[in-house]
Amino acid sequence: MTTDLVTRRVRGAGALAGPLLFLEGGPRARLGEVVRIALPGEHGAPGEERQGQVIAMSRERIAIQVLEETRGIPPARAVVTLTGEVARLGVSRAMLGRILDGMGRPADGLPPPIAEARPFIAGAAINVARREKPSEFIETGVSAIDGLNTLVRGQKLPIFSCAGLPAGRLAAQIACQARVRGAGAEAFAVVFAAMGAPFREHHAFLEAFRTAGVLDRTVVFLNRADDPPIERLMTPRCALTCAEHLAFRHGLHVLAILTDVTSYCEALREVALARDEVPGRRGYPGYMYTDLATLFERAGRIRGRPGSLTQLSVLTMPDDDLTHPIPDLTGYITEGQIVLSRELDRRGVQPPIDVLPSLSRLMGLGAGPGKTREDHRPVADQLYALYARGRDVRRMAAIVGAANLGDEEKRLLAFAERFEAELVGQGGAFRTIEETLELGWRLLGDFPPSALTRIPEALLRARRGAGAAGPPPAEAPGAAVLRAGADAGAAGGEGRGAP
Amino acid sequence: MSGRIVQVAGPTVVAEGLGGAALNEVVRVGQDRLLGEVIRIDGDLVTVQVYEETAGLALGEPAEGMGAPLAAELGPGLLGAIFDGVQRPLPELAAREGDFLGRGATLPALDRARAWEFEPAVRPGDAVAPGSRVGTARAAGAPEHPVHAPPGTAGRVAAVRSGGIGLEEPAVTLEGARSIALLERWPVRRPRPVRRRLAPDVPFLTGQRVLDCFFPVSAGGTAVVPGGFGTGKTVLEQSLAKWAAADVVVYVGCGERGNEMAEVLDEFPRLEDPRTGGPLLDRTVLVVNTSNMPVAAREASIYTGCTIAEYFRDMGRSVALMIDSTSRWAEALREIAARLEEMPGEEGYPTYLASRLARFYERAGRAETLGGGEGAVTMVGAISPPGGDLSEPVTQCSLRATGALWALSADLAHRRHFPAVDWTASFSLEAEQLAAWFEREAGSGYGALRDEAVRLLQRERELAEVAELVGTESLQDAERLVLESARLLREGFLRQSALDPADASCPPGKAFEMLRLLLEWHRRASAAVGGGVPLRAILETGVPAKLLRLGQIPWQDIRRAGEALRAEVADALGRLEVE
């Protein structure tokens, strides 16, 4: 091994272990610094170059995480250059409409966009004293979300899926049709980061964007299933760096879709195992919580800045297990989760959202008077409570037989069925929040008012007064007007589409 | 002392040439002079945990020992402040550095530019002992701040200042060279001394019915709140921060979410402190180290918070220290231990996890202060067990160190039963000792009512198991009434809405009355069923629906509403019995 101190270039590495390359001694490396690894070419010609990053160093050795394929690197003959720079990404508004690879390099044959800034991709924490409390309701058009698990701008709300369930379709549908009421012609953008995505998946996303006409407001970061797994560690960071720039520099309302968080975590585990780190649960490193938090916490709003960064990630639960470390740690960081259920999918409920374990922690900030409707929270609570009991009854009925159920139990069971089929199982249609709430009232109409204990009496009375002697009105007065207004806003330009 | 960096791994740095460095000494690391603390000394090699992002640090960069341990600044201006885990003031940092946190910033915790007025309470010649009150500090827009002699400071007063004064200037000068300033420093990892600990026989009233009635803790007690994600730990901690009976609340956001803290910052200045009528923020100190902030500072944050809490205790205040979440603290400890290549214990946590937790929770307590007053630090620590499984080390170690378990259940949370306190898994070791207080203050017969309620819930569980097998149709009316009454108890009493202004906090007197009404109804209805009245008719009286809404009645009105309801019950059931 020889070292060139001036250029900080090292000829010959000590060892290669999985995705890690070790330099014995060597120049004074910096933590996180980018390195270039030149492979020997044919007949003395310069060979290919790969990128890496210093992840630990002591006097004896420097550990480099190679972000690309390590196959074909002969350690003894590789030339490693330490660039002295921690990883940055050139970002600009001109990235909209572009397709980049997992490290932010053009993958569409066009030249790189001219950078407006070159921030560190690791990002910096937003000072909490400067965070703006999220508060704007995003109408996704999906009843199980809008009605029961309301999403707001600046929130991080992942979709927990099971292998083979249509999480991608749901995410794409939301990205294409979501809107913010009264937002008129506010500018929005989608930043889509695929981590280890199979062709089928990223192709479907791009097709959905194309069909909806939002492709030119989308930046795509593509780390494919056959791309090097370690590159995946960079992909979401590059994507979020770009998203932050668009949101907080250009004031766009950015929806970032990261898929699939599970592939990302597997790459994290691969590096940890190669470093002989003490493994945590199921071999995932003990710092996975912190690492994921440095991604998810990059959602939010900042006081005095017009844009927002909302995250809608997709995560496949290994073994459909909600307690697996990946969904578990994610759920501890994100502001809720939308959980898809294999059972509902089998029964043909689309989208197969299981609302019981689903949650939007910021619902209180986006639902209610002045935001959606006064009856939103109580109706949602009541639907939840009755549906939970309906599910208990269904379990009981499986054992004792439906015939042994009391009247009230039969009513609860029927309610659970209708709730799933009608409210959750809406297919691909867009429903306004009013339509969702009215549907909710219709389902509640099967119960006597005394059973609706989560709804304040005043509201029940007002409802009855509003002509619910017969069946409740299909639509609250004024709802149609509201919707027409919203649609007009949408037609006006950019109101409709991702938040 | 100045040395050089020889190794960097994550948040830890090894330096050589820091001869004479002491454990817990503050070290400035690298060109950017990042803040760190010595956590291991091995010959000439000193390991430092660094409270800031270490990316960009290079081998060979300098490291300088600062000669003092990591300490908190204690003085006027703490109330209403927002600090990071090592007590850097976040709003001031933002004003200087912008919306994102940079590195290497040094700002004192307490604003030196703020003008304080000092009014002495001692005169030259007076004797001053540790903890004795020497005066009061005042500033526009700030709560009055008593100034006490710090632990270890005693003597005869030589001179006093009064009027405008800087935080670090001597306000009271003692004979000899010592003096007392408005500001003192205290090493965060060392408990502040008290004269003696007091028995746990006064409750820490949380305002949450299920906790105060079933699993009360004492002022100075400790409780842990384990629960899977989304079960309501944060909402509970925040409800307590808002409504619990405390003079001062120190809230440590340890490795949790930024948006949550934004909510607190938005809400607390506008909420009213029920005890003083002032803004709630004026009794609150926030220590915030969110999950994406440096992990070593997260480890320090709970000690910073605890030291601030003890400082207010020493003024004779009742302080609540809320920590959300201690698991994130333990994980920070684990991450640092792993970088030191220590032998891992269970689940990779260091073997000293249990002793650290125990020592930390011992800093809680009700005590006679050095100054002779009475103060308390009550601790409520959230725990985020992986997979919601309580058999994991952090929960288990915490249970041995604390006095109450408020277990949150995912099943209840999924049903939107909040607070999702699992009444079968939770316990309080202090309930018995506090029973006398409740009998005396909330109403006699309290303990008996509580036991009756527990029995009703127990009976419900047994019957529910039977019903799962045979269906509720096969149950007798008397049994079905038990199910119904237990449901009323769960939904009308144990459940409490954090969103309803009248229900968000419940004083013990109101809780007592609610419990009494619910159980009286059950007894009365049981008698009616026994007398042959069909259950359906009883349930249709409209009383159950009213019992479910008792929580929404303001506490001032509960007695009157209760009397009216009693009359209604007597009337309705009496009529049914006649039929």
Ligand SMILES: Nc1ncnc2c1ncn2[C@@H]1O[C@H](COP(=O)(O)OP(=O)(O)OP(=O)(O)O)[C@@H](O)[C@H]1O
């Ligand atoms: N007392 C309550 N009243 C009404 N809703 C509640 C209550 N407690 C919790 N919730 C609901 O549950 C959600 C999750 O609560 P919370 O954020 O406190 O969970 P957590 O246990 O802190 O989760 P994590 O461990 O992930 O931080 C809240 O956003 C709210 O919707």
Ligand SMILES: [Mg+2]
């Ligand atoms: Mg929480």
